[in-house]
Amino acid sequence: MRHWLQSLPVEAIRGKEEWHIVCHELGCHTIGDVLRIPLSEWEERLGKDFGIRIQQLVGECEEILPPYHPLPKFEYSVYLEYPTTSPEIIDGHISSLLHTLSGHLFKIGQGALELVITFFCDDAKPLSITITLIHPTVNAEKLYGLFQLHKEQLRLSGPVTQISVAATCTASLEWGQSTLFHPSVTSSSREWAELLERLAARLGKERVSEAFLEPDYAPEYVTRWRSCLDRQRKQKSSSVSFASFSGARPLRLLNNPVPIEVVMGIPSGDPYRLFYRGQSKKIVRFWGPERIETGWWRGDTILRDYYRVETATGEHFWIYRCLSTGQWFLHGIF
Numbered sequence: 001m002r003h004w005l006q007s008l009p010v011e012a013i014r015g016k017e018e019w020h021i022v023c024h025e026l027g028c029h030t031i032g033d034v035l036r037i038p039l040s041e042w043e044e045r046l047g048k049d050f051g052i053r054i055q056q057l058v059g060e061c062e063e064i065l066p067p068y069h070p071l072p073k074f075e076y077s078v079y080l081e082y083p084t085t086s087p088e089i090i091d092g093h094i095s096s097l098l099h100t101l102s103g104h105l106f107k108i109g110q111g112a113l114e115l116v117i118t119f120f121c122d123d124a125k126p127l128s129i130t131i132t133l134i135h136p137t138v139n140a141e142k143l144y145g146l147f148q149l150h151k152e153q154l155r156l157s158g159p160v161t162q163i164s165v166a167a168t169c170t171a172s173l174e175w176g177q178s179t180l181f182h183p184s185v186t187s188s189s190r191e192w193a194e195l196l197e198r199l200a201a202r203l204g205k206e207r208v209s210e211a212f213l214e215p216d217y218a219p220e221y222v223t224r225w226r227s228c229l230d231r232q233r234k235q236k237s238s239s240v241s242f243a244s245f246s247g248a249r250p251l252r253l254l255n256n257p258v259p260i261e262v263v264m265g266i267p268s269g270d271p272y273r274l275f276y277r278g279q280s281k282k283i284v285r286f287w288g289p290e291r292i293e294t295g296w297w298r299g300d301t302i303l304r305d306y307y308r309v310e311t312a313t314g315e316h317f318w319i320y321r322c323l324s325t326g327q328w329f330l331h332g333i334f
Contacts, residue, residue: 001058002035002058005031005035005057006030006031006032006035007030007031007032008030008031009029010024010028010029010030010031010033012057013034013050013053014053015053019050025295031057034054039051039054039055072108073166074101074104074105074110074112074166074170075165075167076097076100076164076165077162077163077164077165078093078096078097078162079161080160080161080163083122083158083160083161084159084160085156085159090160090163091148093163094144094147094163094165097163097165098140098143098147099140101140101165101167102138102139102140102143103138105167105170106173109173110138110170110171110172110173111170111172111173111174112137112138112143112167112169112170113132113133113136113169113170113171114132114133114168115130115131115133115143115165115166116130116164116165116166116168117129117131117147117150117163118163118164118166119156119160119162120160120161120162120163120164121158121159121160122158122159122161123158124158125157127155127157129147129150129151129154130205131146131147131150132197132200132205132229133197134193134196134229135190136170136171136173138173142194145198146197146201149198149201149202150201196208196229197229200229205227205229206227208227208229209226209227210226210227210228211223211225212224212225212226217292217294218292218294218302219249219253219292219331219332222249223253249318249332250316250331250333251332251333252333252334253318253331253332254330254331254332254333257329258276258329258330259327259328259329260274260275260276260319260328260329260330261274261275261328262274262275262319262321262328270286271283271286271307271319274311274317274319274328274330276330281311281312281313282312283309283310283311284311284312285309285310286307286308286309286310287307287308287309288305288306288308289305289306289321290305290306291303291304291305291306292306292320303323303324304322304323305323306318306320306331307319307320307321315333316334317334318330318331318332318333318334319331
């Protein structure tokens with residue numbers, strides 16, 4: 001078994017995601033790479049819990065497995081006596097199923113976070129609609145309204161013989177104290193969440209996204225995008241700000257750095273004048289250099305010296321010199 005485990009990726013180690021990231025940074029991409037390093041060194045770096053997981057993985061430590069309790073299924077279906085394509089009949093059955101589902105969820109204090117509505121047609125594959133929400137809800141009217149937005153893109157392949165409604169993801173209902181006179185922050189956040197849910201229902205979940213920051217020294221990898229309705233976003237939300245990085249970051253970062261010409265002082269090598277868009281700009285002040293280098297595990301190594309420069313006309317630019325080629329680039333504008 002130990003020989004078979006060596007080919008598995010480090011993600012097979014149950015535990016924190018930070019463990020997998022550290023393993024990749026150290027060049028350990030498989031279980032075999034991890035086992036080549038003494039366990040004491042791993043425990044010193046990642047803690048004793050990591051060592052226990054390794055011992056459990058190779059069978060050197062006993063582990064009590066808890067019994068599996070399947071989650072309750074929140075699914076309701078209706079079989080039509082006569083296949084139909086009538087929107088009124090289909091909407092009526094959907095509304096009835098949603099009210100039944102909401103009543104069941106409310107009794108156990110759960111709310112729907114993800115809803116799947118499936119249509120079964122004659123001689124065709126089932127067609128499903130997925131409704132994703134930000135906050136758990138048992139409001140059947142709200143769910144029905146989101147279904148109506150999804151229905152605009154629904155194309156049935158034939159008469160419907162069966163309709164199924166299932167809550168594939170649920171969570172405990174959120175309760176809060178409402179105010180009598182002044183609107184609370186919670187109410188405004190609810191309105192914002194409902195707007196995102198309606199936009200996602202009309203445009204698609206992946207098209208309603210938000211930008212977030214990742215702790216990375218390379219400016220190209222600092223900003224990432226994710227869906228606003230991603231259920232993992234709160235758990236993995238990063239509190240990283242630009243203040244976390246050494247040196248200030250520009251408000252506008254160019255997607256592709258622009259090659260520029262820079263005159264450097266002798267013998268200091270500091271930027272003295274730059275040429276951008278056919279104009280010569282004298283540098284009156286500069287901050288830096290700030291050296292940024294990426295890890296070898298990313299492939300092409302990036303080694304740069306960044307400067308924040310101020311021109312005689314009051315403009316602030318973020319420029320860098322590639323140390324491998326000596327070429328200067330403009331990467332951001334303050």
